[in-house]
Amino acid sequence: MPTKTLQIPTTDGQADAFAAFPDRGEQHPGVLLYTDAFGVRPELEERARELAGHGYYVLVPNLYYRHGPAPVVELPEHIGEEVRPAVIARLMPLVETHTTERILRDADAYLGFLTAQPEVGAGPAAAIGYCMGAALAMRTAAAHPDQVAAVAGFHPGFLVTDAPDSPHRLVPELTAQVHLGLSGNDMSSEAVGELNQALDAAGVGYTTEIYPGTIHGFTMSDTDAFNPSALQRHWDRLLPLLGRTLTHN
Template sequence: MSERIDIPTADGAMPALRFLPEPGSGPGIVLFQEIFGVTDYIQARAADLAALGYVVLVPEIYWRLEDSEIDYSREDALEQAMGLMSQLDWPTTVGDGVAAVVAARDDEHIDGGVGVVGFCFGGGLAFNVAASSDVGVLVSYYGSALPGLLDLADDVTAPSLHHFGLADDFIPADVVERIRAAVTRDGVRFETYDEAGHAFDNPHPMFHHEEASAAAWRHTVDFLAAEFPVDH
């Protein structure tokens, strides 16, 4: 169950969804969307995190764009999504992400800190937000912007978990290894999946890899329980 809220930014209110756990409060997670937006899939993952006991905020990162609707039924849905992403100004988008973390810290339902989780585009955004603000934990699924953000690796001090498929056409295996080398330190887990392509957690048939998706979620749940536990 979710509710619509507004997140203050320097340029106005950014719409977001808030998912509450059964007790009504808990540690906070800001969940950053993939390039397709705040889809049913992203909302389902937010609900999964809320079921674990977290209060989850999902900001509408495309809120500044006039037309951000993507028709999944079209053959060019991926091209539509990439076109939307290309319209974003990255520093402004990171600022919106940081604003969401600030709003989470001020949220009356959230206690016990704020972590960030992101998928695809949102995985890179979560990494940059973790480098720019104090977060309790980072989980990044195949962060597409990460190859260009590795100079920020030393600024990401939160316990972190990265997921990558080794059959990813967008982030080849040699680039995944370069990312691994840059981010590896105490407190960082790095999981790879041999047969999985990009966006393997997305249930859409063009992306989904059932075994990798299930394994990655198990790793995510275990990691959060160890590094960002829910007390109640």
């Protein structure tokens, strides 16, 4: 599986990124993969490789590139519960500087770069994300409805907030099909209801599903939250979504 480390030109500098794609010398649909708060690391690189093995060009940008190349914060091989609070404490200043304005500027750059790669075919891309990356994927799709045909978010965060530009308020702009795979503690039932109501009102094709027996972070095998059956369910939902929405040569 070919992989590359790339530099994406942005209005604020150069974003380092990991890319994986099939080794078949042809063009493939593009997938922009937004990481969780822990960022680009072997776990996400392996996720990209596995997805690329199904016929996609997968681009995983370092969301914190303004602060340095990945990993901006040194991470243990396994992010167990005993070290998680300290790691999160180091990451929170980076998360808090990642404003909506920056997210949207970066989304422009990431999508433009992805679709310009010689291994990426014509046609729409997908935006997928984990944890806070789910909200970034939703914002990207809402800002680029002509370029993003699928959105998937897993153990999402920050989809329903009190902010005027909360992602759930942006769904009228979506043309993408959406799948959200939640754990039982990702969002309150009221927030899930509010999100579903917004998606229904906008006429968006979507599924929101609570994956049984999971906690936040269930797809990540380098954390204590990992749930192998839920990771498989994630693939069982994600691959059909991409298969029916993206153009395969």
